[in-house]
Amino acid sequence: MIGNMDTLVQHLDAITEHVMRNTAGELDKYPRGVTPREEVYTAGNVSLLRFESPLGVEGTPILIIPSLINRWYILDVTEETSFIRQFAQQRPTYLIDWGYPDEEVGHLPLSHYYHRSIKRAVRQICRQHGISQVDMLGYCIGGTLAYAFSCLEPDLVDHLVMLTAPIDFTDAGIFATYAEHFPIEEFSASMGKMPGWLLAFSFQFVQPMGVYQKAKMFHSKFESESFMKLYNAMERWIADPVSFPARAYYEMITDLYQKNLLAQGRLMTAEGRKVDPAARRAKTLILNAGKDHIAPLCTTALPASDKAPVSEVTIPSGHIGITTGRNSKDACRSAIDFLMN
Amino acid sequence: MFTMGEDMMKQWAENWEKLMGDHLEKLVHNDKFISEMSKSIAATMTGKAFYSKALDEQMAAMNLPSRTEIVKVLQKLTDIEERVIDLTERFEDYVDAQQSKPAAKSAPVAEKAAPEAKPAPDAAAKEVKARKQKK
Known part of the structure; x- marks a missing residue:
């Protein structure tokens, strides 16, 4: 009897291993980012990636600041949609990979990310290329971080592209309502990080029919090879959540969403430096999405005290669609045109 | 007949989607619903904080490090790493500045400029020597 049980357990074990190996094999087909790259600098969890450019590509390097709440390769998810x-075809291209922060960085303030980490990356690029300024593109909260950096270090940023980046949180839509009610003090007292799975769930929660609509779309298009490629790559990205460091999350909810300090020019770094929009000089492109429910159009407007030259392009898509949807090519072209002029 | 049934099913599914979509959309945007949900999350988090504290005390009673203490140690290590990175950068900037100085002053006199190009190690060596003498 015991012998039979052993055999059964062994069989179950073999089946589980087979399924897991196959699943892992499937996941391996969809790498985290498709453009060849190398890690050129590391500081703690944060690393600076340089992407492979064709020979002879030169000019002011572009530094991409991705969002802190998900993985960077949404901007490089397939060859066809990759920003x-x-x-990288036009300029030396770098990106800050925030890694997978955990509780060991839970005590670091938000300014650690928008000032110290970005400054280190810019310093490395400037040393590498013998230059004094870089161009920047920030996506989502990464755009907010890049904007704050350009306020603090106006001499280091020449051009800034803010891709669906919320700056003015006065009327930040559904997420502002959730932030207003979120029990932030209880969170601060009990959690060392905002878990990635909870963040991912909150994004699904505000679009309750999202999963059903996705399944419907899958059913109608699954025979298309190009659709399946993008669909699987996106699923790979969605299934790769990132935790948000606790103190930085606390400051993002209170200072940005609840008090709107950045737009009012009252945001301070942990070292006591004022993040002043009036100090900014970088030529700026606001690249926003017309159907964005995460960073609605009104949140992407800059404060009145910001006197830097600004232009704006609105793409008819959603927050994620602007990077991977059918209009993403227009968004990418707008950003490149702006950076080249 | 079959087509008619299929059309009816399709129509039913579309109606269901619209009805559910509208209802759920209203629900997740409802202030009262969000407020009640937040209260429930707050209660869970308060419970977690209480449980963690009790666990920490039990670990301390057994003379064992708790998770909270280990995280604190990890955070201290992060702080030290940050400090080392800052100091390395400052040192690199200092060396860069020193190396660019003599090159700008007297570029042709390469033989004389060479030893001056590394003032930082010399200064460090002098400091170590002075410390040894003090001892």
């Missing part, structure tokens, strides 16, 4: 691939 990074397009940028």
Whole structure:
């Protein structure tokens, strides 16, 4: 009897291993980012990636600041939709990979990310190329971080592209309502990080029919090879959540969403430096999405005190669609045109 | 007949989607619903904080490090790493500045400029020597 049980357990074990190996094999087909790259600098969890450009590509390097709440390769998810691939064809292209932060960085303030980490990356690029300024593109909260950096270090940023980046949180839509009610003090007292799975769930929660609509779309298009490629790559990205460091999350909810300090020019770094929009000089492109429910159009407007030259392009898509949807090529072209002029 | 049934099913599914979509959309945007949900999350988090504290005390009673203490140690290590990175950068900037100085002053006199190009190690060596003498 015991012998039979052993055999059964062994069989179950073999089946589980087979399924897991196959699943892992499937996941391996969809790498984290498709453009070849190398890690040129590391500081803690944060690393600076340089993407492969064709020989002879030169000019002011572009530094991409991705969002802190998900993985960077949404901008490089397939060859057809990759922003990074397009940028790397034109200019030396770098990106800050925030890694997978955990509780060991839970005590670091938000300014650690928008000032110290970005400054280190810019310093490395400037040393590498013998230059004094870089161009920047920030996506989502990464755009907010890049904007704050350009306020603090106006001499280091020449051009800034803010891709669906919320700056003015006065009327930030559904997420502002959730931030207003979120029990932030209880969170601060009990959690060392905002878990990635909870963040991912909150994004699904605000679009309750999202999963059903996705399944419907899958059913109608699954025979298309190009659709399946993008669909699987996107699923790979969605299934790769990132935790948000606790103190930085606390400051993002209170200082940005609840008090709107950045737009009012009252945001301070942990070292006591004022993040002043009036100090900014970088030529700026606001690249926003008309159907964005995460960073609605009104949140992407800059404060009145910001006197830097600004232009704006609105793409008829959603927050994620602007990077991977059918209009993403227009968004990418707008960013490249702006950076080249 | 079959087509008619299929059309009816399709129509039913579309109606269901619209009805559910509208209802759920209203629900997740409802202030009262969000407020009640937040209260429930707050209660869970308060419970977690209480449980973690009790666990920490039990670990301390057994003379064992708790998770909170280990995280604190990790955070201290992060702080030290940050400090080392800052100091390395400052040192690199200092060396860069020193190396660019003599090159700008007297580029042709390469033989004389060479030893001056590394003032930082010399200064460090002098400091170590002075410390040894003090001892």
